[in-house]
Amino acid sequence: MNFSIANLKFSRRAFLRVFSLSALASLIPSKASGIGDYRNDKNIPKQYIQNRDTPGFHIRSANPFMGVDTANWGLVVTGMVKKTIALSYEDLFGFKLHSQVSRLKCVECWSAKAKWEGFLVDDLFDRVQPDPAAKYVYFESADSYYESFTLEELRRDRVLFVFKMNGQALSKEHGFPLRLIVPFKYGYKNIKYITRIEFTDTRKRNYWFNNGPYSVDGTIQPGIDHPLDFNKKPLPINGGEVFHPFDKRPS
DSSP states (O other): OOSOOTTOOOOHHHHHHHSOHHHHHHOOOOOOOOOGGGOSOTTSOTTSBOOBOOSSSOBOOSSOBOOOOGGGOOEEEEESBSSOEEEOTGGGGGSOOEEEEEEEEOTTSEEEEEEEEEEEHHHHHHHHOBOTTOOEEEEEETTSOEEEEEHHHHTSTTOEEEEEETTEEOOTTTTTTOEEEOTTBOGGGSOOSEEEEEEESSOOOOHHHHHSSOOSSOBOOSEEEEEGGGTTOOEEEOSSSOOOTTSOOOO
16 A cells, blocks of 8 residues: 555444445554663664563564554455454444453463453354354454464453453553454464455465474473563473463353
């Protein structure tokens, strides 16, 4: 895209009317705030979202960018579905709200806990009605990240589309306006700033499989965790979703 969209403003109705579904998927967000005290790369302007070791919950972003402006954001769900849909930020609040406390476990060996609020995967999938032959789901994000899952993985318990964290709207650093929480997968699978979801019959690409050492699967393995809310003291984990003795397991 060769033109700037930073100053375009659209109502929800105009947004869905003016842009085709393909255009919605390619919109580039433009606004964000940064946390200058924790900049890791001094060459990146402080207003950009990037890797920052913030107290309580570290921030990770594969591709530093300015963050999402909801006036320029839309979610497209397409591919092997009976009904392709496009949603605005306001549409997210039309889903039944679910909440859970769970840890995000990073491959860097730390974990952090939060209360997440959003909606169930099947609540969205029921609207589009995936083709029975669809086996995989591919995600794209506003910062050019991408991820893939099996449909079966996403339909497991405690997988949420999330737009609130600890009682507040997601911050730009933690995935505003919409992210995925998959507690039994490493953090790099929990894609943020989601803009496009596509149902397919073959698995598409995975960012860190293409650009780094991490697997497509990303299931948390047995080993050692250093929880940020336990002063990063090492604790053993069994694999899958991480629970520590001081965590309340779901009933």
